[in-house]
Structures are given as C-alpha cells and as structure tokens.
Amino acid sequence: MPSHIEEADLISYGLLGLIGALERFDPEREIKFETYAISRIKGSTARRSTCPPTAR
Structure with missing residues (x-):
C-alpha cells in the first residue's frame, strides 16, 4: 500500500x-x-488506494 494513505482512510x-457487498449480495x-465480501473489500481498498480522491 502506498505510504501516503492513512490507516483511517483504508478502514x-x-x-x-x-457496504457494497451487503447491498449487492444475492x-x-x-x-x-x-467470499463475496472479501473480494469487494479488497477491490474497494485497492481502487481507492491507487487513486485517492483529490481535495477540491
């Protein structure tokens, strides 16, 4: 994980x-x-840690 991402942000x-897994689970x-939730959580943290939102 990039070092510029805070632990609170990753959480x-x-x-x-x-939450996405809860909403979409069938x-x-x-x-x-x-299994479904783990894949959603990993995907969510990976996407956001590589491209964190920019402050406006």
Whole structure:
C-alpha cells in the first residue's frame, strides 16, 4: 500500500466495500457471503488506494 494513505482512510474504504457487498449480495447464488465480501473489500481498498480522491 502506498505510504501516503492513512490507516483511517483504508478502514473507510474497506467499510465502503463491505457496504457494497451487503447491498449487492444475492443469497440465491452459490457463493458464501464471506467470499463475496472479501473480494469487494479488497477491490474497494485497492481502487481507492491507487487513486485517492483529490481535495477540491
């Protein structure tokens, strides 16, 4: 992870990924929520840590 990303920001990005997983999870599919959520959280933190939002 880039050193310029604060720990609190990474936690926030992870929580956004978890919220997205909760909103989009389909229990009808044959995948565990844990597996789905982990992939969403990793994707969320990776995307935002490589391109953090700029202050305006």
